Amino acid sequence: MNTRKVLLGNEAIARGLIESGCDVITAYPGTPSSEILPAAAAFADELGTKTVVEWGANEKVALEVALGATFAGKRACAVMKQVGLNVAMDPFMSAAHFQLEGGMIVIVSDDPGCHASQDDQDSRGLALFAKIPCFDPSSAEEARAMVFSAFELSEKHKVMAMLRPAVRIDHCRQDIEPGEVSHASAPANFKTRPAGHKVVMPARILPFLEAHNARFEAIRQEFETEFGQYNFEIPSKKPASLGVIAGGVSFAIVKDLVEALGRDDVAILKIGTPVPLPTKRVEDFLARHERTLVLEETFPVIENQVVDRTKIMGRWNGWVPKEGELVPEVIESVLLRALGVEPEADPALESLAAAREKLKLAVKKPVLCAGCGHRPSYFAIRKAFPDAVIASDIGCYSLSIQQQAVDTIVCMGASITVASGLCCAWRSEGAEPQRPVFATLGDSTFFHNGMTGLATAVYNRHPFVLAIMDNRITAMTGGQDHPGTGDKPRRNETGTSVDLEGAVRGCGVKYVKVLEAYDVEGNLETIREAWAYAKEQGEPAVLVFRHPCVTMLKARPEKRPVTVDTQKCVGCRICQDRFGCPGLAWDGENRKAFIDGRFCVDCGVCVSACPHGAIVRIGEVR
Amino acid sequence: MQFIIAGVGGQGILFASRVLGHVALSRGLHVNGSEVHGMSQRGGSVISHFKMGSYASPLVRAGEADILLAFEQGEGLRNFHFLKKRGAAVVNADRPEAFSDPDLSAFLEAREIRLFRVKGYDLLREKMGGRFLFLNALVLGALAASGAGDFRPGELRDAVAELAPARFREDNLRAFDLGFEALSRGE
Numbered sequence: 001m002n003t004r005k006v007l008l009g010n011e012a013i014a015r016g017l018i019e020s021g022c023d024v025i026t027a028y029p030g031t032p033s034s035e036i037l038p039a040a041a042a043f044a045d046e047l048g049t050k051t052v053v054e055w056g057a058n059e060k061v062a063l064e065v066a067l068g069a070t071f072a073g074k075r076a077c078a079v080m081k082q083v084g085l086n087v088a089m090d091p092f093m094s095a096a097h098f099q100l101e102g103g104m105i106v107i108v109s110d111d112p113g114c115h116a117s118q119d120d121q122d123s124r125g126l127a128l129f130a131k132i133p134c135f136d137p138s139s140a141e142e143a144r145a146m147v148f149s150a151f152e153l154s155e156k157h158k159v160m161a162m163l164r165p166a167v168r169i170d171h172c173r174q175d176i177e178p179g180e181v182s183h184a185s186a187p188a189n190f191k192t193r194p195a196g197h198k199v200v201m202p203a204r205i206l207p208f209l210e211a212h213n214a215r216f217e218a219i220r221q222e223f224e225t226e227f228g229q230y231n232f233e234i235p236s237k238k239p240a241s242l243g244v245i246a247g248g249v250s251f252a253i254v255k256d257l258v259e260a261l262g263r264d265d266v267a268i269l270k271i272g273t274p275v276p277l278p279t280k281r282v283e284d285f286l287a288r289h290e291r292t293l294v295l296e297e298t299f300p301v302i303e304n305q306v307v308d309r310t311k312i313m314g315r316w317n318g319w320v321p322k323e324g325e326l327v328p329e330v331i332e333s334v335l336l337r338a339l340g341v342e343p344e345a346d347p348a349l350e351s352l353a354a355a356r357e358k359l360k361l362a363v364k365k366p367v368l369c370a371g372c373g374h375r376p377s378y379f380a381i382r383k384a385f386p387d388a389v390i391a392s393d394i395g396c397y398s399l400s401i402q403q404q405a406v407d408t409i410v411c412m413g414a415s416i417t418v419a420s421g422l423c424c425a426w427r428s429e430g431a432e433p434q435r436p437v438f439a440t441l442g443d444s445t446f447f448h449n450g451m452t453g454l455a456t457a458v459y460n461r462h463p464f465v466l467a468i469m470d471n472r473i474t475a476m477t478g479g480q481d482h483p484g485t486g487d488k489p490r491r492n493e494t495g496t497s498v499d500l501e502g503a504v505r506g507c508g509v510k511y512v513k514v515l516e517a518y519d520v521e522g523n524l525e526t527i528r529e530a531w532a533y534a535k536e537q538g539e540p541a542v543l544v545f546r547h548p549c550v551t552m553l554k555a556r557p558e559k560r561p562v563t564v565d566t567q568k569c570v571g572c573r574i575c576q577d578r579f580g581c582p583g584l585a586w587d588g589e590n591r592k593a594f595i596d597g598r599f600c601v602d603c604g605v606c607v608s609a610c611p612h613g614a615i616v617r618i619g620e621v622r
Numbered sequence: 623m624q625f626i627i628a629g630v631g632g633q634g635i636l637f638a639s640r641v642l643g644h645v646a647l648s649r650g651l652h653v654n655g656s657e658v659h660g661m662s663q664r665g666g667s668v669i670s671h672f673k674m675g676s677y678a679s680p681l682v683r684a685g686e687a688d689i690l691l692a693f694e695q696g697e698g699l700r701n702f703h704f705l706k707k708r709g710a711a712v713v714n715a716d717r718p719e720a721f722s723d724p725d726l727s728a729f730l731e732a733r734e735i736r737l738f739r740v741k742g743y744d745l746l747r748e749k750m751g752g753r754f755l756f757l758n759a760l761v762l763g764a765l766a767a768s769g770a771g772d773f774r775p776g777e778l779r780d781a782v783a784e785l786a787p788a789r790f791r792e793d794n795l796r797a798f799d800l801g802f803e804a805l806s807r808g809e
Binding site: 004006008031032034035115138139168169171172173174175249251252253255256257260327328329332347348349351352354355356358359361363364365366367368369396399476478582597598599 | 630631632639640643644646647652653654655656657658659664665666667672677678679680681682683684686696697699700702703720723725726728729732733743747752754
């Protein structure tokens with residue numbers, strides 16, 4: 001019987017975590033890393049382990065919890081996306097400078113091509129910065145195996161290790177052979193002696209730096225001579241006219257490409273441990289080839305660790321593009337150019353391009369789901385205050401940019417602090433805000449990094465309205481729990497739901513009101529009242545727009561079907577440009593809105609989006 | 623064999639690639655593919671890459687796909703460049719006039735693309751009360767009827783039956799059969 005299972009890359013990593021006996025796994029969700037923790041919980045349930053699997057309120061929290069577990073000798077892992085590591089940078093750097101008692105891995109998922117991120121930073125570079133080893137998988141199977149290796153290396157050298165999958169490995173789907181749990185940690189034991197061992201203080205760190213550098217070099221030596229399963233050469237059948245050094249998914253792509261093109265004169269060196277780079281392996285390969293292409297995502301981490309780059313065709317000399325994802329088409333064009341092959345013009349593709357142009361086939365941008373509570377919340381704020389500055393945040397609601405209701409997005413929690421900054425800008429002229437100032441963020445983002453900003457705003461008396469878009473879940477990343485929901489990833493485990501309004505009041509806010517997000521008309525008055533309060537009292541007011549995420553509903557919602565009265569529709573497009581629901585489409589020929597039954601969920605909220613009363617209910621609520 | 627599955631987020635593209643994965647594994651073949659999760663799932667353009675056989679890369683290179691499954695006509699047309707010569711496209715078509723475009727025809731002829739169109743939205747509206755949730759099964763049914771990919775009779779249908787959640791199994795199979803029959807009749 002075939003025992004292989006088709007798993008998502010993230011599930012393969014999760015499988016590796018459970019099989020390698022990781023005792024504590026923590027994370028904050030972020031694409032492309034989000035599926036690792038729930039999958040780890042599912043495998044832990046399936047295999048009956050006692051693994052602790054927990055969401056942290058943010059990545060800093062997650063990493064610190066994992067580190068604390070290693071202080072008692074346990075294997076621990078913190079999972080996050082690349083920009084999550086920025087949030088966790090403080091404990092990350094501290095953790096790098098310990099001699100750990102339990103194995104520790106930080107799994108950081110990168111997003112070349114910015115599919116779901118604000119930048120394309122390369123976490124391997126941060127491993128180099130912290131002087132910790134980094135594994136860069138080229139397949140799901142390898143990612144799973146690397147979890148074992150990373151723990152063993154971490155324990156051998158008492159150093160935190162990084163596993164850096166990029167999006168195409170996180171979200172690949174491949175068949176792998178699952179195994180069983182093959183490691184057990186010693187019982188939890190916090191050793192108080194030697195004193196100061198687990199303290200970052202100048203007096204301990206400064207003398208430790210030499211040992212930290214020495215272990216980094218010792219690991220480099222190991223990567224030179226061992227770990228041949230991750231660092232290996234695919235020699236060319238004929239004398240090579242080109243060498244290629246590649247890591248991550250770029251290796252997989254170029255390997256298939258060289259085979260598909262039938263090029264028997266291209267040799268490949270795969271690098272699965274880019275930090276610290278096994279420099280001798282690389283230099284030896286470079287010495288044997290006249291010219292060598294280096295393919296890696298996204299930053300030239302391998303390339304920059306080579307001292308003599310004269311033979312390297314990479315980013316430093318423009319052979320490899322500095323931005324954008326290295327998709328197969330890009331790698332093909334770079335490889336062919338390096339081989340001196342002229343690309344053939346394909347008239348068929350020109351015809352296709354011409355047809356696409358005529359048929360106006362634009363890429364569809366993501367939109368808020370039909371029935372989403374964020375849409376009417378933003379619509380109501382904009383309707384109440386057309387001239388408000390609306391500082392938004394990271395989450396589904398950032399999609400409200402197409403409702404022209406989002407003016408700024410920076411990073412997790414920065415809606416609140418940017419609103420504070422705007423208040424300070426006017427205050428620096430001795431004035432009150434000259435426009436209504438709103439900050440908007442979700443419940444998960446509020447617990448992630450909103451509370452410190454809010455306490456600061458209360459403390460400094462910044463007059464703005466904070467609207468918390470509370471849909472009771474971390475929605476954009478696929479529906480993960482957070483302190484506000486109280487639910488936990490492992491079966492039969494429940495947590496405590498942290499009261500959102502209580503947290504807001506705890507930050508010192510006196511004006512807190514909870515609204516039903518769907519009730520646009522009813523909420524207008526309260527929105528105006530909240531801004532008046534903030535302005536008059538000179539302090540933040542908080543509105544909680546509550547409606548559960550429509551993708552997570554457990555019970556069927558009431559059906560309130562609607563239709564567009566074409567006699568009343570004047571074609572003003574307000575419902576399109578300011579409300580913008582997939583269920584409310586536009587008939588360009590007749591210049592009227594219409595209900596698109598493919599997407600409409602009968603929530604009935606759009607009735608209040610039409611200033612002309614053209615969207616009307618059909619029959620009774622069901 | 624390499625597939626591109628194109629559509630918009632929420633159309634059940636991931637289910638289709640799971641069905642193909644199930645078939646591959648039962649044939650004893652390796653599976654490799656790439657999916658879209660996260661932001662792009664919210665109604666935006668989504669493409670899934672899927673391969674059966676021995677491949678290192680999860681991504682299909684332009685001009686290499688044997689089969690394109692388009693859950694949305696526009697998304698399909700945008701991704702026709704992935705098809706290789708004599709590749710097959712199974713498209714949920716709702717705007718037939720697009721296919722009379724001379725430039726599009728020129729591309730299809732030059733690449734010798736085998737085009738299979740099924741009016742998925744109409745069928746679901748007429749036969750299943752507009753439950754568009756089952757479009758993915760319908761397109762898989764059309765794929766089975768197209769003969770593209772040399773699937774054994776019942777192979778795809780059995781995989782749909784096995785992978786569909788129990789409470790939606792009958793509906794999925796009904797949609798699958800609608801797609802299969804429509805294409806078999808040449809509608």
